[in-house]
Amino acid sequence: MEVDRLQNTHFLLKHIWKSNFSAPIEQLLDSCVNGKGACVLDIGCGPGTWVLEMASEYPDAEFIGIDISPVYPSEIKPPKATFYEHNVLRRLPTIPDNTVDYVHMRSMMAAFTEIEWTEIVLPELIRVLKPGGWIELCELDMQFCNPGPSGQRLSDAAIAFFAANDINGLIAAKLSSFLSETHQLRKIKQEERCSPCGEWGGKVGQLVAKDNIDAYIGLKTYLSDFMGATHEEYDKILKSFADEMNNYRTSHKSYRIYAQKFWPNTTTTTTSTTP
Numbered sequence: 001m002e003v004d005r006l007q008n009t010h011f012l013l014k015h016i017w018k019s020n021f022s023a024p025i026e027q028l029l030d031s032c033v034n035g036k037g038a039c040v041l042d043i044g045c046g047p048g049t050w051v052l053e054m055a056s057e058y059p060d061a062e063f064i065g066i067d068i069s070p071v072y073p074s075e076i077k078p079p080k081a082t083f084y085e086h087n088v089l090r091r092l093p094t095i096p097d098n099t100v101d102y103v104h105m106r107s108m109m110a111a112f113t114e115i116e117w118t119e120i121v122l123p124e125l126i127r128v129l130k131p132g133g134w135i136e137l138c139e140l141d142m143q144f145c146n147p148g149p150s151g152q153r154l155s156d157a158a159i160a161f162f163a164a165n166d167i168n169g170l171i172a173a174k175l176s177s178f179l180s181e182t183h184q185l186r187k188i189k190q191e192e193r194c195s196p197c198g199e200w201g202g203k204v205g206q207l208v209a210k211d212n213i214d215a216y217i218g219l220k221t222y223l224s225d226f227m228g229a230t231h232e233e234y235d236k237i238l239k240s241f242a243d244e245m246n247n248y249r250t251s252h253k254s255y256r257i258y259a260q261k262f263w264p265n266t267t268t269t270t271t272s273t274t275p
Helices: 002-017 026-030 049-057 114-128 149-163 171-181 199-218 220-227 231-248
Strands: 039-043 062-067 081-085 100-106 129-140 185-196 251-261 270-273
Touching (some): 002 199, 002 251, 026 100, 049 062, 049 081, 114 129, 149 220, 149 231, 171 251, 185 199, 199 220, 199 231, 199 251, 220 231
Parallel strands (some): 039 100, 062 081, 100 129, 185 270
Antiparallel strands (some): 129 251, 185 251
């Protein structure tokens, strides 16, 4: 069920953002020098949907997907798409320094503590990135905009549950600062999209609502115990949340943050946009 949800989330985010990436890398992905294209690394690739689409659209580039669980395809895939089972928290020993043109990572908010983000994950992604290469992060906020009582209860419980495990459910808004604090990146840009959640938002709103409901169904075993609710009570809260979305015109925010690894003696800049 989680694999299906991740695939649906991919297509949903692509529709919301109208693209698979926001960093200015179109020309890079289309380039080919002496028969060699750009090297792209996708961390936390899941079932590999993003890699498969990108590798089909940009056949000259080499795509590498890495995930802790081997749920990605092993045989039927584009020729320049490769997948490896690995945990980025244990570094990326098979990838040398300064060899990747573009690093992409998405929906990993719940995978790392803040210390792991700042001391292991981001330094490792920057290590493998070439000077002039780009890094892009895409994350959803765990807090809803204009939630009803049940939606607020669920998001508060989820944020508190993850916080009890040293994970910040609101970390998406902090990622641009984390990138800036590495002092190795420039042209840091944060973009935001606020998407309707519920039938009031049309087809997109229905898909956003389904994505969130499916996520909370997946958390049921953990959150119901954490909230002191039976599974039946949790199901009622979840149903009430689905009903409230239209009355309160609930929405959900996603972020894309991207930056370029600089050469020595260049400066860092940060911008933010909220359509």
